[in-house]
Amino acid sequence: MHGSHDHSQMQVHANNEWRMGVAALLTGSFMFVELAGGIIANSLALIADAGHMLTDFASLTLAWFAFRLARRPADWKRTYGFDRFQVLVAFSNGLALFAIAGWIIYEAIHRLSEGEAHVAGGIMVVVGIAGLLVNIASFWMLRGADRENLNVRSAAIHVLGDLLGSVAALIAGAVIMLTGWTPIDPLLSVLVAFIILRSGWFVVAESAHILLEGAPAELDTRDIAPDLTKNIPGVDDVHHVHVWSITQSRRMVTLHAVIGDAADIDTVVQAIKARLKEKFHLDHATVEVERSACADETKRASA
Numbered sequence: 001m002h003g004s005h006d007h008s009q010m011q012v013h014a015n016n017e018w019r020m021g022v023a024a025l026l027t028g029s030f031m032f033v034e035l036a037g038g039i040i041a042n043s044l045a046l047i048a049d050a051g052h053m054l055t056d057f058a059s060l061t062l063a064w065f066a067f068r069l070a071r072r073p074a075d076w077k078r079t080y081g082f083d084r085f086q087v088l089v090a091f092s093n094g095l096a097l098f099a100i101a102g103w104i105i106y107e108a109i110h111r112l113s114e115g116e117a118h119v120a121g122g123i124m125v126v127v128g129i130a131g132l133l134v135n136i137a138s139f140w141m142l143r144g145a146d147r148e149n150l151n152v153r154s155a156a157i158h159v160l161g162d163l164l165g166s167v168a169a170l171i172a173g174a175v176i177m178l179t180g181w182t183p184i185d186p187l188l189s190v191l192v193a194f195i196i197l198r199s200g201w202f203v204v205a206e207s208a209h210i211l212l213e214g215a216p217a218e219l220d221t222r223d224i225a226p227d228l229t230k231n232i233p234g235v236d237d238v239h240h241v242h243v244w245s246i247t248q249s250r251r252m253v254t255l256h257a258v259i260g261d262a263a264d265i266d267t268v269v270q271a272i273k274a275r276l277k278e279k280f281h282l283d284h285a286t287v288e289v290e291r292s293a294c295a296d297e298t299k300r301a302s303a
Contacts, residue, residue: 016152017067023138023159024060027053030134037127041120044111045172045189046127049105049165056158059093063155083247084211090154091207097158097200104193109184119182122175131166150207150248157199164192192224213244216251219280224255227279232271234263243282254286265289 031053038046066089074081142156166236168188174257175184205216215221225238237258259268269287276282 015205016149017064019061019141019154020064020067020152023141023155023226024057024064026134026138026141027159028057028062031057034127034131038121039042039129041123041173043119043124043169043172043185044104044107045165045169045185045192046124048107048189049162049169051100051103052295053162056162059096059158060155062089063093063152065296067087077150080246080250083250087150087207087210087247089205090129090150091211093158094156094200094204094207097161097196097203101193101197101200102190104196108190108193111186112183118240119176119185121176124185128166128170128173132163135159135163135166150203150210154203154207156291157196157203161192161196161199161298165189168192183292188189210245210247215243216245219243222252224276224280228255228257228272228275231275234259234268234270235272236260240288250284251282252284253260253282253284254288256288257293258289258290261291 005265031050034046034053035050037043038048038050047172063086066086068197069082069085072082138159139156142152142159168191172185172188177184209217221241221243224241224243228238229235238255240256241253242255243253256270257272258266259265269289272287273285276285
């Protein structure tokens with residue numbers, strides 16, 4: 001069972017890695033086109049999106065590297081392996097989104113305070129359409145990856161921000177061509193920045209929760225002890241319950257179980273692990289069995 005599970009996980013990681021690499025190449029290649037178009041058109045929307053794409057290229061490349069690094073087996077220094085690096089990258093990418101959004105808002109305010117400037121709407125429309133197609137292709141690549149993976153989700157948010165930036169540039173260019181009203185360029189940039197901020201917050205909050213060894217959001221750890229005591233024969237008490245995640249898909253639990261004198265240790269431990277897997281979807285459990293008082297409390301009392 002564990003062998004087939006590990007093989008399945010390796011296939012998922014390989015798929016994620018390949019799709020992340022293609023998305024990074026698409027984003028990095030078009031970034032130079034958008035930057036040149038923004039400079040020629042004097043468009044903040046295009047320049048801001050090019051800057052966003054630069055950070056996205058770095059983030060997607062780092063995310064690709066995280067999947068590649070996760071292939072490495074655990075060793076004596078890193079007994080859980082390198083899977084957690086994906087979460088660390090997602091956290092860093094989320095913080096990068098904050099910086100990008102802040103810069104866009106600052107530049108937009110600066111442009112609005114300076115008054116109207118000449119912006120070439122036609123160039124914006126052409127570059128915006130091309131950018132939209134590239135970002136749709138990148139987003140489609142990531143949609144085919146494991147969407148439960150936080151690293152994939154953070155990368156997809158980066159690409160989605162780029163996609164919205166291309167839409168904003170396209171709309172702004174069309175408005176400028178038809179009406180000549182140039183403030184639409186920085187105003188739409190601010191709108192995109194706030195969308196990026198909202199998305200970045202969710203990525204940072206979730207990845208930080210995992211890095212702080214928080215329990216999975218959908219699991220109430222207070223339910224575990226009463227459930228095991230009620231449903232496992234021979235278990236008198238359960239305490240010191242700790243649940244955390246290495247990644248979204250790798251959950252860990254440790255607990256102490258007090259069992260009766262007549263209970264068989266192996267039978268009880270197997271039953272506890274089976275119940276944890278069936279009821280709470282916790283595959284990796286470490287169970288410390290006690291016959292009477294908690295060993296940790298006994299040590300404290302004697303000290």
